[in-house]
Amino acid sequence: MSTIVLLALTGLGLGALYFLVASGLSLIWGLMRVLNFAHGAFFTVAAYAAWTAQGALHGLPSPWMRWFAALLIGITIGALFATLTEVLLIRRLYREQIGQVLVTVGLALATLALVQGGFGSDPKQVQLPAWMTATTAVAGAAIPNTRLLAILAAALVLIALLLFLQHTRYGLIVRAGVENRAMVSALGIDVQRAFTLVFAIGGAAAGLAGVLGGAYYGTVDPVRGTEMLIFAFIVVVIGGLGSVTGSAAAAVIVGLLQQFLNYYAAPGVGDFAVVLLLAGVLLTRPGGLAGGVL
Amino acid sequence: MSGGRTLLNVRDLNVYIGESHILQNVTLSVREGGITGLLGRNGAGKTTTLRGILGLVERTGSITLDGRELTNLAVHEVVRCGVGYVPEDRDVFSGLTVAENLRLAERPGSPLRYDLVYGLFPELAQRSAQKAGTLSGGQQQMLSLARALLNGDNRILLVDEPTKGLSPLVVKQVAAALLRAAELATILLVEQNLSVAHRLVGDVIVLDQGRIAYTGHVDTLMGDPALARRYLGLAAAGEGHTRT
Numbered sequence: 001m002s003t004i005v006l007l008a009l010t011g012l013g014l015g016a017l018y019f020l021v022a023s024g025l026s027l028i029w030g031l032m033r034v035l036n037f038a039h040g041a042f043f044t045v046a047a048y049a050a051w052t053a054q055g056a057l058h059g060l061p062s063p064w065m066r067w068f069a070a071l072l073i074g075i076t077i078g079a080l081f082a083t084l085t086e087v088l089l090i091r092r093l094y095r096e097q098i099g100q101v102l103v104t105v106g107l108a109l110a111t112l113a114l115v116q117g118g119f120g121s122d123p124k125q126v127q128l129p130a131w132m133t134a135t136t137a138v139a140g141a142a143i144p145n146t147r148l149l150a151i152l153a154a155a156l157v158l159i160a161l162l163l164f165l166q167h168t169r170y171g172l173i174v175r176a177g178v179e180n181r182a183m184v185s186a187l188g189i190d191v192q193r194a195f196t197l198v199f200a201i202g203g204a205a206a207g208l209a210g211v212l213g214g215a216y217y218g219t220v221d222p223v224r225g226t227e228m229l230i231f232a233f234i235v236v237v238i239g240g241l242g243s244v245t246g247s248a249a250a251a252v253i254v255g256l257l258q259q260f261l262n263y264y265a266a267p268g269v270g271d272f273a274v275v276l277l278l279a280g281v282l283l284t285r286p287g288g289l290a291g292g293v294l
Numbered sequence: 295m296s297g298g299r300t301l302l303n304v305r306d307l308n309v310y311i312g313e314s315h316i317l318q319n320v321t322l323s324v325r326e327g328g329i330t331g332l333l334g335r336n337g338a339g340k341t342t343t344l345r346g347i348l349g350l351v352e353r354t355g356s357i358t359l360d361g362r363e364l365t366n367l368a369v370h371e372v373v374r375c376g377v378g379y380v381p382e383d384r385d386v387f388s389g390l391t392v393a394e395n396l397r398l399a400e401r402p403g404s405p406l407r408y409d410l411v412y413g414l415f416p417e418l419a420q421r422s423a424q425k426a427g428t429l430s431g432g433q434q435q436m437l438s439l440a441r442a443l444l445n446g447d448n449r450i451l452l453v454d455e456p457t458k459g460l461s462p463l464v465v466k467q468v469a470a471a472l473l474r475a476a477e478l479a480t481i482l483l484v485e486q487n488l489s490v491a492h493r494l495v496g497d498v499i500v501l502d503q504g505r506i507a508y509t510g511h512v513d514t515l516m517g518d519p520a521l522a523r524r525y526l527g528l529a530a531a532g533e534g535h536t537r538t
Binding site for chain 1: 350368369370373374379381387388389390394397398399401441
């Protein structure tokens with residue numbers, strides 16, 4: 001029983017990281033029809049920004065304060081990087097999907113090279129508050145606290161995104177824009193601003209995932225953003241392109257499937273099963289699990 | 295066309311879609327007040343003209359509203375100059391409620407006319423919490439019209455086939471709403487239902503294969519069977535479309 005609880009909660013923790021990356025990716029695709037292959041770079045840059053900040057903020061009195069300040073810096077850097085990407089690169093290419101793919105793939109590769117050039121290719125150990133290196137007993141299972149933290153953060157982000165989408169004017173614009181962007185403009189709305197905002201939100205969520213990923217794995221690694229992006233894309237497609245709740249549901253399914261099959265079958269079987277699930281969804285329900293942005 | 299101040303001026307509007315030259319040097323003007331009809335056979339370029347005025351398709355030429363150049367503005371900036379748009383396929387946001395569709399159409403700084411739109415279309419008030427995608431075609435058309443009528447600072451409404459596919463009862467309601475709207479803003483109306491068009495419009499502009507083929511008064515066009523047949527394909531011009 002305790003093994004099942006452990007696998008379930010670690011799977012949910014992994015799913016939480018996937019969701020944080022996938023939610024922004026999904027909204028960006030839903031509203032702008034941009035396949036953003038640079039989304040993993042937001043994750044990576046935020047993770048390294050937080051790692052660097054933690055080292056530089058040794059003057060702060062407690063590990064919690066250092067970690068929390070680094071978290072805020074990571075989120076801000078993720079949002080800023082995403083905003084600059086949209087403003088400087090993507091905005092010129094809204095009608096050219098091939099151009100978007102080339103530019104975002106190029107940015108992802110360039111970012112990876114720069115990070116490896118600046119920090120080396122080896123993973124870097126992350127300093128964590130003592131609580132994050134400890135475990136909490138849940139139904140007899142010792143659950144690493146970082147998994148619980150990731151689950152809590154993803155749940156809060158999901159709630160915040162739903163509140164944003166349902167109760168703000170920009171949320172309304174995003175929901176309408178996912179359906180028919182041209183008609184939103186034809187109502188006199190500057191949909192470009194919504195594009196930038198959605199990129200910033202997506203970057204912030206990816207940045208949060210980058211910092212939480214550092215805590216989850218205990219290290220930051222230049223290639224982790226790329227690995228996350230692959231599974232985030234799978235989550236987005238399974239959940240339904242443009243759907244936040246669809247992404248949340250798919251992230252949970254993917255995280256659990258990976259953990260359980262990697263443990264009970266053999267390492268790697270879980271990852272393979274996720275790809276099979278993707279193929280199954282594409283064949284039977286090409287629009288994904290959910291319909292609509294919520 | 296003579297008399298009245300020109301509100302909308304379009305000069306040498308050209309639109310290419312792929313290899314096709316859809317609009318060829320379209321030049322037209324719309325006088326302030328009332329309803330001007332934009333007529334023509336299927337594929338003549340009527341919808342593209344409206345979309346070209348808004349900037350929803352790439353175009354060249356010059357478009358001015360009350361002397362203000364719109365050509366280089368983004369779509370939302372054209373709309374904010376006071377151009378309302380009712381698209382051919384209604385294009386309501388199906389996942390949003392009726393109230394959300396209307397709220398989305400609100401423009402900051404514009405006087406909002408909820409009393410007017412709910413007065414014209416009481417069904418919308420009754421169904422304000424209903425998803426627009428679950429409305430009937432007629433109700434969706436009412437919502438589409440209501441979005442354009444909501445903002446009190448709209449100077450001109452570009453209305454594309456508002457009666458398409460509607461029951462006669464709803465057509466009457468939509469026609470009445472257009473007449474009421476014409477008291478508040480100028481309307482450029484694309485309409486395939488010629489009896490409705492004849493009843494509503496004064497000036498007409500006829501497009502044929504992407505070019506302006508005729509401009510004049512609707513009675514002159516409909517009263518001349520040869521003209522009507524030539525430009526509108528109307529076999530019994532002047533017989534079934536008397537103004538009521």
